[in-house]
Amino acid sequence: MSVTAPERKRVRHPVPPAKWPTREEAARSRWFSPITLGTRLVAAERTWVPAMVPWRATDDGFVTQDVLDWYARFAEGQPGVLVVEATGIRDIPSGPLLRIGDDRFVPGLSRLVETVREASRGRTRIFIQIIDFLTVRRRPEPEKYFMRYLEVTDPLRVQLALWLDDKRWREAPEDEVRGFLREADRVTLETVLTDRELEALDYGYRERVWDLHLPWIRELPRVLPGLFAEAARRAQTAGFDGVELHYAHAYTMASFLSRLNTRTDGYGGTLPHRVRLPLAVLAAVRARVGPDYPVGIRYLGDEVVEGGSRVDDAVWFGIKFAEGGVDYLSVSKGGRFEDAKQPKIGEAVYPYTGESGYECMPTVLSDARGPFGRNVPLAAAIRRALRGAGHATPVVTSGGITTFEQAEGILERGEADCVAAARQSLADPDWFRKVRLGLGHLVRRCEFTNYCEGLDQRHKQVTCKLWDRKLDPTEPTVRLASDGKRRLLPPSWTAPSAD
Ligand SMILES: Cc1cc2nc3c(=O)[nH]c(=O)nc-3n(C[C@H](O)[C@H](O)[C@H](O)COP(=O)(O)O)c2cc1C
Numbered sequence: 001m002s003v004t005a006p007e008r009k010r011v012r013h014p015v016p017p018a019k020w021p022t023r024e025e026a027a028r029s030r031w032f033s034p035i036t037l038g039t040r041l042v043a044a045e046r047t048w049v050p051a052m053v054p055w056r057a058t059d060d061g062f063v064t065q066d067v068l069d070w071y072a073r074f075a076e077g078q079p080g081v082l083v084v085e086a087t088g089i090r091d092i093p094s095g096p097l098l099r100i101g102d103d104r105f106v107p108g109l110s111r112l113v114e115t116v117r118e119a120s121r122g123r124t125r126i127f128i129q130i131i132d133f134l135t136v137r138r139r140p141e142p143e144k145y146f147m148r149y150l151e152v153t154d155p156l157r158v159q160l161a162l163w164l165d166d167k168r169w170r171e172a173p174e175d176e177v178r179g180f181l182r183e184a185d186r187v188t189l190e191t192v193l194t195d196r197e198l199e200a201l202d203y204g205y206r207e208r209v210w211d212l213h214l215p216w217i218r219e220l221p222r223v224l225p226g227l228f229a230e231a232a233r234r235a236q237t238a239g240f241d242g243v244e245l246h247y248a249h250a251y252t253m254a255s256f257l258s259r260l261n262t263r264t265d266g267y268g269g270t271l272p273h274r275v276r277l278p279l280a281v282l283a284a285v286r287a288r289v290g291p292d293y294p295v296g297i298r299y300l301g302d303e304v305v306e307g308g309s310r311v312d313d314a315v316w317f318g319i320k321f322a323e324g325g326v327d328y329l330s331v332s333k334g335g336r337f338e339d340a341k342q343p344k345i346g347e348a349v350y351p352y353t354g355e356s357g358y359e360c361m362p363t364v365l366s367d368a369r370g371p372f373g374r375n376v377p378l379a380a381a382i383r384r385a386l387r388g389a390g391h392a393t394p395v396v397t398s399g400g401i402t403t404f405e406q407a408e409g410i411l412e413r414g415e416a417d418c419v420a421a422a423r424q425s426l427a428d429p430d431w432f433r434k435v436r437l438g439l440g441h442l443v444r445r446c447e448f449t450n451y452c453e454g455l456d457q458r459h460k461q462v463t464c465k466l467w468d469r470k471l472d473p474t475e476p477t478v479r480l481a482s483d484g485k486r487r488l489l490p491p492s493w494t495a496p497s498a499d
């Protein structure tokens with residue numbers, strides 16, 4: 001049984017102490033040993049920066065100088081693999097998120113690849129995560145919701161007639177229904193509106209993959225394989241070492257895999273039906289990029305929402321993905337909309353605010369288990385099943401990794417093949433390199449209190465609070481975020497000796 005949020009938040013865990021390896025110990029370690037992804041791509045080490053959205057693209061999705069600087073800074077730390085943020089496969093406006101839905105985005109993405117190659121001195125393999133997502137609207141002003149957005153339907157009129165015990169509501173003009181609802185009390189609203197209409201009022205309108213009454217949702221299985229395949233082809237043209245299909249968290253493909261997916265057209269319900277589109281996308285991508293181009297999948301080991309998929313489902317999907325020819329599986333957890341907190345009026349619901357969100361990016365305010373390496377058992381279960389079925393597919397784990405010993409222990413016990421760190425790499429993008437050079441004592445340790453996630457939630461340029469500890473805003477070389485208060489990039493670091 002899952003622990004309730006208030007109970008969980010009672011324990012504050014210290015960041016675990018670290019015993020850093022010497023340069024020689026690091027050189028002999030598993031974490032700093034090479035791995036092959038796909039048929040021939042070799043990553044020099046099993047260190048990994050998973051996708052993180054920094055909110056630095058242009059409003060129409062192009063790579064900016066800030067995007068280049070952000071990834072260059074991560075590349076200087078020379079991780080084995082660096083995965084570029086979730087990048088939209090459609091050619092539709094989506095705010096300052098990177099996009100790959102048209103060939104016009106390719107030149108900028110090529111520059112990004114070159115920048116990472118140069119900054120890592122050819123040591124880091126660069127992947128790009130490609131994503132589809134459905135419409136999520138901001139929570140409306142109630143006045144606007146009733147007077148403009150709510151669809152006044154005959155069933156709604158019937159509900160009103162029943163509740164008010166007055167048949168005339170069955171024929172009531174639209175304006176009258178709207179005006180009545182605008183003034184109605186909560187009990188009335190909860191009685192006459194459907195769950196989805198109430199949700200649209202309280203949280204903002206949000207589409208589901210099982211909204212088969214919407215033609216564009218019905219068409220997803222026809223449309224998405226081609227969109228993902230074209231996006232992957234562009235990634236290949238731009239020079240990325242591989243592509244990662246985003247099947248995790250709150251987005252379209254994760255929702256197809258979800259136990260909550262009740263589509264009745266052969267793409268929902270049973271396990272084989274839920275995995276059907278994700279496999280079709282994988283096959284379409286593979287057909288477009290060829291047998292040797294690395295294609296990974298990031299997906300959920302556990303959705304952590306009531307009625308959602310659990311590790312058993314994830315194990316089953318993992319084997320299907322391996323049979324479908326995926327080159328690695330990166331296992332995440334939670335981050336769903338279903339249990340997200342109610343947003344303020346004018347803001348959009350954020351999938352990392354509920355219990356499932358906590359599990360995706362756990363903080364030091366935790367239950368007895370604490371946030372560190374908390375998701376490893378999911379990756380371990382998937383890897384065990386893969387090996388049992390004869391698949392050598394590499395498995396990547398992430399979530400609360402902050403020391404060399406943690407990572408090395410995970411690899412030693414065969415719980416994963418690569419160990420990723422998002423927030424620790426954000427706190428100190430040089431950390432992998434520092435550890436490899438025997439300079440672990442210089443690592444700036446993440447505090448796991450999620451200041452960065454709060455910025456992501458508000459769609460503000462993501463930075464780490466630790467970067468500003470020595471900030472002098474008047475120093476001319478320091479570039480500041482658009483609010484003028486924070487460093488846009490981590491402080492620079494120069495290794496004392498060549499490597
Ligand atoms: C600011 C921020 C943005 C993120 N963006 C993405 C994303 O684009 N795609 C993704 O799969 N995960 C994303 N994540 C989740 C991380 O990749 C990672 O799974 C999570 O932070 C847990 O790992 P950690 O404990 O090492 O931070 C993001 C995390 C943060 C903090």
Ligand code: SF4
Pocket residue numbers: 423424426427445446447448449450451452453463464465466
């Ligand atoms: S802001 Fe906090 S949680 Fe985020 S990377 Fe920095 S120290 Fe870690």
